Amino acid sequence: MSDYRLQALARLARLAPGLVLKTDPADLEHYGRDWTRRWTPAPLAVALPASVEDVQAVLRWACADGVAVVPSGGRTGLSGGAVAAKGELVLSLERMNRALDFDPVDRLLTVQAGMPLEAVQRTAADHGLLYPVDFAARGSCAIGGNIATNAGGIRVIRYGNTREWVAGLKVVTAQGEVLELNRGLVKNASGYDLRHLFIGSEGTLGVIVEATLRLTDPPPPSQVMLLAVPELDALMRVFGAFRSHLRLQAFEFLNDRGATHVVAHGAQPPFAEVSPYYVVTEFDAASDDDQNAALAVFEQCLEQGWVSDGVIAQSQAQAAALWRLREGITEALAPRKPYKNDISVRISAIPAFMHAMQDLFERDYPGFDVVWFGHIGDGNLHINVLAPDGMAQDAFIARCEQVTKALSEALVRVGGSISAEHGIGLVKKPYLSGTRSDAEIALMRAVRAALDPAGILNPGKLFD
Ligand SMILES: Cc1cc2nc3c(=O)[nH]c(=O)nc-3n(C[C@H](O)[C@H](O)[C@H](O)COP(=O)(O)OP(=O)(O)OC[C@H]3O[C@@H](n4cnc5c(N)ncnc54)[C@H](O)[C@@H]3O)c2cc1C
Incomplete structure (x- = not known):
């Protein structure tokens, strides 16, 4: 590392004494990449702030010294958004991972941006409520990363994307200003809703440091069904039939190649006969009527030849095993x-x-x-x-x-x-x-230039 860079880092350490700074080669590699594994990590250093003030200090320093900054959550991203391969400073929010506030009347949970998605879900459940965004990386991705990518997942069909659940954001701009956006209001017709600019901005407009999330009622009891689907055309017919008779919580598919890889990775084989496609679906099943409706729609699909086999989970363990067929794919394929x-x-x-x-x-x-x-x-x-x-x-x-x-x-x-x-x-x-x-x-370029005139936030990502 050049003397100039070393001096710049020393200056940063003095400006933000609470900051943890890492420059170990193993840390640079760990924090410099995401799940794409396509680029060789080469960050300048990794900064781990403990407070909003630390984040402000980092960004003011980066602006003054012309250092590019890559905001970083759990680095489970699949598009290279959190990759630092060109001497950037990785700004990891992982130490800022606490719940800050819960209001039962507003049903709002405020958390720091580094909180893992699963911890957000658990905290909501502790209050008897649901944070409904969900997907397989839940244990390692962070809520700040979810917001910066407007993450979707397996419950979008019922609950929508992350955007629907963000009632307020605290963001630090490239120049170190703190913006408090929407503050949890349900109604707020006071001009542009800048909160939505930062949702899906991939770390290019500001650093999300806190989020106020809407929570909802937990869903009723559900059932999970796995279906074997013999033809491409039948997939959406099955979807139409299930959607018109049941209240779906999820409707996912995979092809036989997907099933082969997950089974090789430890999942249970779906059926005795191989099928070109499979569907994993979950639906409300609070009453006998719901369960009868599910069986009736399955019979109808069978008669039409749209499905060739099916199984309904009889226990939580079986439901998890069926879900593993779908949710295990990304992990099963990753080594390849x-x-x-x-x-x-x-x-x-x-x-x-x-x-x-x-x-x-x-x-x-x-x-x-x-x-x-x-x-x-x-x-x-x-x-x-x-x-x-x-x-x-x-x-x-x-x-x-x-x-x-x-x-x-x-x-x-x-x-x-x-x-x-x-x-x-x-x-x-x-x-x-x-x-x-x-x-x-x-x-989009004009918005980026207005918010980050020095171009320090995640340069080279989204567009040049
Ligand atoms: C097994 C697996 C399954 C997945 N399934 C899904 C799925 O079903 N649906 C889905 O949408 N995604 C899925 N993903 C992709 C990934 O998990 C999501 O994109 C997730 O939202 C990324 O969160 P992260 O904390 O890991 O973000 P990172 O990868 O760390 O960062 C992603 C982007 O957000 C920016 N960023 C991170 N934190 C902040 C912050 N605090 N402020 C500003 N910008 C920030 C980064 O700079 C980067 O551009 C999956 C990934 C894996 C590995």
């Missing part, structure tokens, strides 16, 4: 460094779009292992492609980028999005203009 797409189209466009994608993949990915899964009930598909044995990583990525270009063009035609919930980060930057118009991107 899959190339990921996370696209969305309108729910009504899913059947035609899936056919178009299937044709594209059969043509352009011959011999590749293509795993499809995701939140099909929200119009959100994840496509994970694995490199054929012996193919070098660079050649593999180059090939996948060509296919993504064609995929992005297909998305333009149907008005879809190249990123449903993972964010643009570094991974999807080349395709942003397929989802957002030039005018929109110009406005």
Whole structure:
């Protein structure tokens, strides 16, 4: 490290005595990457603030010294948003992980941004309420990261994305100003709602330090069902049938390749017979009527030939085992460094779009292992492609980028999005203009420049 950088870090340590600063190579590697594992971590240092004042001091110092800052949560991101590969300072919120306030009348929980999602869910449950955003990375992602990516997950079909649950935000701007946005108000017609600018901003507009979250009633008892679906076209028919007769809490799918990998990773095989597709669905089942309705809709799908088999969980352990088939996929594939797409189209466009994608993949990915899964009930598909044995990583990525270009063009035609919930980060930057118009991107640039004129916050992410 140059003398100048060393002196700058020493200055920072004096400005914020509460800050923990790490420069150990193992720490730089750990904090400098996310789940993409595509870039070699190379941060300048890692700063772990304990207070809002520490965060302010870091950002004022970064502005003065021209140091780029990467805000960092649990680094479970799948788009490279939290990667620090160019000498940036990683600003990890992990020490700011406490619940600060709960108001039972407002049903609002205020937490620090580094609190893991699972801890937020547990705290809500301790108050007899529910924080409903949920997905497999719950134990390691942080609420600040969830807000910065507007995370979705497996309950969007019932509860919406993270955005719906943010009633207030405390944000530190690039210049070190503290903004208190919306303060938990239900109604607030006093001009632009800047809170929503920071939701999904991927660490480019400010550092989220606290969030005030809406909580809701816990859902009624539910049941989990696994279905074997023989054809692509049947997936949305099954969805339509289940949605019109039951109150769904989740409706997820995976293809047989996905099931094969999760089973190899320790999940129970779904059925004796292999099926091209599977659905994991969860629905309210508070009464015998609900359970009878579920069986009736299953019978109807069976008669129509839309499903070929099904099982309903008889215990919590069985429900967890069925969920593992869907939720275990990202972890099961991670060691193979899959190339990921996370696209969305309108729910009504899913059947035609899936056919178009299937044709594209059969043509352009011959011999590749293509795993499809995701939140099909929200119009959100994840496509994970694995490199054929012996193919070098660079050649593999180059090939996948060509296919993504064609995929992005297909998305333009149907008005879809190249990123449903993972964010643009570094991974999807080349395709942003397929989802957002030039005018929109110009406005986004202007907003970024207004909030961060020195360009220190997560430069190179989302757009250059
Ligand atoms: C097994 C697995 C399953 C997943 N399933 C889903 C899923 O179903 N749905 C879904 O949406 N995502 C999913 N993800 C992706 C990921 O977990 C989410 O994007 C999550 O919201 C990221 O949170 P994080 O704390 O890990 O953020 P990080 O990866 O640390 O950061 C993500 C982005 O947010 C910014 N950021 C982080 N903290 C702050 C802050 N305090 N202030 C400002 N910016 C900040 C970072 O700079 C970066 O751009 C999954 C990931 C894994 C590994």
